[in-house]
Amino acid sequence: MEKVLIIASDNHGRDRHLKEMVARHETEADFFIHCGDSTFDYHDELMRRFVRVRGNHDRGSGYEEFKTLTIPAFGDVLVIHGHRDYVYVYTKMIVEKAKKMPNVRIVCYGHTHINDMKMVGDLLVLNPGSIEAPRDRRGLPTYIKLTIRAHHYEVELFRADDGRVIETRKFEKAVSSDNYRHSI
Numbered sequence: 001m002e003k004v005l006i007i008a009s010d011n012h013g014r015d016r017h018l019k020e021m022v023a024r025h026e027t028e029a030d031f032f033i034h035c036g037d038s039t040f041d042y043h044d045e046l047m048r049r050f051v052r053v054r055g056n057h058d059r060g061s062g063y064e065e066f067k068t069l070t071i072p073a074f075g076d077v078l079v080i081h082g083h084r085d086y087v088y089v090y091t092k093m094i095v096e097k098a099k100k101m102p103n104v105r106i107v108c109y110g111h112t113h114i115n116d117m118k119m120v121g122d123l124l125v126l127n128p129g130s131i132e133a134p135r136d137r138r139g140l141p142t143y144i145k146l147t148i149r150a151h152h153y154e155v156e157l158f159r160a161d162d163g164r165v166i167e168t169r170k171f172e173k174a175v176s177s178d179n180y181r182h183s184i
Helices: 016-025 092-099 177-183
Strands: 003-008 031-034 050-052 066-071 075-080 104-108 115-120 123-128 142-148 152-159 165-172
Touching (some): 003 123, 016 142, 031 066, 031 075, 050 075, 075 092, 092 104, 115 152, 115 165, 123 152
Parallel strands (some): 031 050, 104 123
Antiparallel strands (some): 003 142, 142 152, 152 165
């Protein structure tokens, strides 16, 4: 069984690239995830398509600091903005939060406007960068397409402005999640 997650963050009130991303992937996506700082109302028509969390610029009711998305036969995805967890310095705090949630296999975060794709133990840790206001070395607005496959993850980093893939990485899934959870 294969699942596709489209992950974005930090559009700060601009919707053009977010709408284009949804249109580009709506037929293949099982879930759309927004890691915070949309600055849209929680009940906004576009935002209702997303599993979404509160960023440091989001206001209003409905937003939560983090959410877990359960994907049957796979596990959970922790969605968090990260502004309270020092993600500019390291991802240790969000990884520690995930370790306390035994079914979490993936952590998606935002806030830095810099994309990040890595394995930390048996956790896949992803930051899609900013879909509208990038701060990474490339200076490109980005989002991530994550394909969860039986034995590995495929992570594609997309340019939000033209829909081209910038980078593709494959990460092997851990055989047992217990090894990591108890070793740190």
